[in-house]
Amino acid sequence: MTDRGEIECWLTDMDGVLVHENHPLPGASDLLEQWRDQGKPYLVLTNNSIFTPRDLSARLKASGLDVPEDRIWTSALATADFLASQMPGGSAFVIGEAGITTALHEAGFIMTDTAPDYVVVGETRNYSFEAITRAIRLIGAGARFIVTNPDATGPSSEGPLPATGAVAALITKATGKEPYVVGKPNPMMFRSAMNKIGAHSENTGMIGDRMDTDIVAGIEAGLHTILVLTGISDQAEIERYPFRPDEILSGVHELLEKGPIESEL
Template structure:
């Protein structure tokens, strides 16, 4: 069976359509730019998803611009490129976009050459330094909360007092927990909730599902929303962000969201497929 003369991806999927405000159904343009989540799409619990390496190879050979997106702000993109290479996934550093990079770009646009008190690791501090930000705990413009495996109570206390003193509160992503081989770990969203509870100040989250991260990613690849696909494993972050940014959205079932959960959401992806392997044939369409 074909859809509009094209062979569909294997497995269950929604038709390749979008709904306009007037209720009409309009045909999307062929996919020329690809955005993909990392955890749950290309890798899962420290191992590559079957077919991910071939998907990346086929994308590179096609010449179509692509970007791997992650809410993880711990690592620099060079670090992530090396970690993916160790798993057999050849993703160059410049093809990786993190919530740390998106946060640094956001702050540089809002307040050029500003200052920030940062709770996070190298991925975030490096991105902010490269954006000409000064990292300080003396009257900073912002408190910036990112991911770390070693959240410090003294750092959190300092962040609370700085926010009480007038610093603006920004966080890289709203994820409450993160994965590890030992189980869930408290993540940025959970710590942000603690700070908000103490200060009454809500953070501005830059990472997914904020469509801002999608729009900055589009700027990086030079893409247009009507010709760009977002591949993700979570309806509540990847897919909703793609929908709000006007992208073609593809849900893979190798991560967080199960197939029987899709219908519970008020929005829907354009496609639902078992895994990234089922999208390889779409690259050359």
């Protein structure tokens, strides 16, 4: 276990750690400022592949958090980074929105529905039966099947929405082909994030609110893992898993350097 004082770089999840329903969580703004003042490289990670980093930076700013777009790493960026390393200048048929299409374009990929190298499924609120059918046929014809993230549902004000993992399951059922999933809990997303900021696993910390994605991937990537209880996890949820984070905190406010002093007074 790395001592927290030895951590030189940080990765942090976004929803449930820094924000909740577009409201900043206690200590989030101060923690970001602390990292900036200390010159510590950091990235805010999200499995959401709908938005570009610029979009997410603007949304966070509207919530009261100052996170530059170059400090945001999405499953879409991780997917584009992975595919560019596998097949530079390749082609893809994409089901998704600006987050994934922009990332793939910037990585040098061509978007096509004619004999693509890959079928890439990302998050969207406008799934098309026609596009899903086309994806199934292209995979059947030999295109490699890639998914940005495994989340089966997403939140909405009216209840859960089917998300990337649910659509991927439909395609798998129709083709018999399992996708390669790049986003959390695949530790590859953390490794690509660390590459972006020049970090090493021995001195990097990961803050998350989910045992089944943030913490397990952080452990597998060799990071110092911190679970915060401001998201979906509670003690009962933690007990369900055979692994443990290095630290469990009530929230990111406990990572502020003045926090422990105040708590002793």
